[in-house]
Amino acid sequence: MASFTRGFGSRRREAEPDLPPGQYLTTDFPVLSAGPTPRIPLSEWSFSIRTETGETARWSWDEFTALPSEEVSTDIHCVTRWSKLGTSWRGVALDTLFDDVETSFDYVMAHSYGGYTTNVPLDDLLGGRAWIAYEFDGEPLDPEHGGPARLLVPHLYFWKSAKWVRGLVMQQHDDPGFWEQNGYHLRGDPWLEERYW
Amino acid sequence: MRTTGWLPARIAAVRPTTSHARVLTLDVPGWPGNDPGQHLDVRLTAEDGYQAERSYSIASSGPGERVELAVDTVPDGEVSPYLVEVAEVDDMLEVKGPLGAYFVWHESDTDPVQLIAGGSGIVPLLAMARAHDRAGSAAPFRLLYSVRTPDDALYRDEILDLAGRSVDLTWAYTRAAPEGWPEPVGRLTPDRVAAATWPPARHPLTFICGPTRFVEAAADAMVAAGHDPARVRTERFGG
Ligand SMILES: Cc1cc2nc3c(=O)[nH]c(=O)nc-3n(C[C@H](O)[C@H](O)[C@H](O)COP(=O)(O)OP(=O)(O)OC[C@H]3O[C@@H](n4cnc5c(N)ncnc54)[C@H](O)[C@@H]3O)c2cc1C
Numbered sequence: 001m002a003s004f005t006r007g008f009g010s011r012r013r014e015a016e017p018d019l020p021p022g023q024y025l026t027t028d029f030p031v032l033s034a035g036p037t038p039r040i041p042l043s044e045w046s047f048s049i050r051t052e053t054g055e056t057a058r059w060s061w062d063e064f065t066a067l068p069s070e071e072v073s074t075d076i077h078c079v080t081r082w083s084k085l086g087t088s089w090r091g092v093a094l095d096t097l098f099d100d101v102e103t104s105f106d107y108v109m110a111h112s113y114g115g116y117t118t119n120v121p122l123d124d125l126l127g128g129r130a131w132i133a134y135e136f137d138g139e140p141l142d143p144e145h146g147g148p149a150r151l152l153v154p155h156l157y158f159w160k161s162a163k164w165v166r167g168l169v170m171q172q173h174d175d176p177g178f179w180e181q182n183g184y185h186l187r188g189d190p191w192l193e194e195r196y197w
Numbered sequence: 198m199r200t201t202g203w204l205p206a207r208i209a210a211v212r213p214t215t216s217h218a219r220v221l222t223l224d225v226p227g228w229p230g231n232d233p234g235q236h237l238d239v240r241l242t243a244e245d246g247y248q249a250e251r252s253y254s255i256a257s258s259g260p261g262e263r264v265e266l267a268v269d270t271v272p273d274g275e276v277s278p279y280l281v282e283v284a285e286v287d288d289m290l291e292v293k294g295p296l297g298a299y300f301v302w303h304e305s306d307t308d309p310v311q312l313i314a315g316g317s318g319i320v321p322l323l324a325m326a327r328a329h330d331r332a333g334s335a336a337p338f339r340l341l342y343s344v345r346t347p348d349d350a351l352y353r354d355e356i357l358d359l360a361g362r363s364v365d366l367t368w369a370y371t372r373a374a375p376e377g378w379p380e381p382v383g384r385l386t387p388d389r390v391a392a393a394t395w396p397p398a399r400h401p402l403t404f405i406c407g408p409t410r411f412v413e414a415a416a417d418a419m420v421a422a423g424h425d426p427a428r429v430r431t432e433r434f435g436g
Pocket of ligand 1: 013014024025080236251252253254255267268269270271272273274275276277278317320321432433434435
């Protein structure tokens, strides 16, 4: 049982019904990353998915943006406790990308330009629940928000939505990525408050 | 050191460090100790059960069940004005931690270290500078500390003390400087960051902490100056 904190509560924030526990609403778009912002020219950008056989599906920027894309309107939740409601994105569904990928592995490691990694169960990426997003609010995605393209997995804490994503590698086990090795939860469901180890 | 569940913490001491920031010492039975640079979560519970949680960097490090925090008031905020203006010795709260295994400095590392702080971003960097001083570490340390005015610097006296001993210190003032201050007053420019930090040839490990925009600007400046992005670590406080 929590001990009461004498005198606390006078400035309480109203609870927001759409927010997972422990989150507060923000209207701006905070930037959080482990290091400086990489800037990747579109001519050098590519995205790939590599399976256990070493087979690699790869898209250049032009090939990628020619794929069928979707508009996504969704709430996002950062582990540092801000949430932003009704954000709008455009991107390619992971279902589309995995259409031609043969794999029996259940886990994915997302790799980013700049070296960031994050692990996600494949199930969390399929079924219309994840995208590689390249537009925010109708504009090309800013580098500080992960442009040219980032993973978007809005039902998990936002550190899973790897910025500057460059590829996915299938893996047999749910090996931890960057923040997962550094103290954060292996899966990161905001509604279950899966913040830390 | 692994994260614990919520631990009850008793406020053991409070002291002002600026007119709007306070150092809080907590007694946390069961605290597992922490590395310099880690943070914890604070949970406050009102009498009717209402709760709020926020993250705070830890100014102390090493073993022991005493933990030091420093909190700066965010005007209009919910938790920081409580911790700075209302909380008193013997009040209870809860903490969870230590958290974060990336924004930490290890005593065994002898590479040059560049610390860049904006405002309350000094807290985890002070933990590193204290650990470095205490250990008599051979790693060359530099600190660039940006504050609005001289009176806004958290831990000012202690930082001056460390600067006389084990840290090379540069102040940057964004609103008002001491009389006769030779440097320009205003936000840090890439040139000023480059002039006040280790050159890339020294391959420093850089830790940058403070409000999000400050961190973004300082990290960009380090990369523009030629530092390897993989050697630039950042902690953003939001705001
Ligand atoms: C890893 C980490 C370490 C940190 N370390 C430190 C530290 O060492 N020292 C320190 O002082 N701070 C630190 N911080 C920042 C700290 O966690 C808090 O964000 C800060 O104290 C402000 O909290 P608050 O409750 O006072 O403000 P909040 O109530 O969270 O408000 C912050 C801002 O958001 C606005 N806001 C928030 N919610 C609402 C709402 N519902 N409606 C309207 N406006 C709203 C407020 O007006 C205000 O401008 C750290 C943050 C992180 C992520």
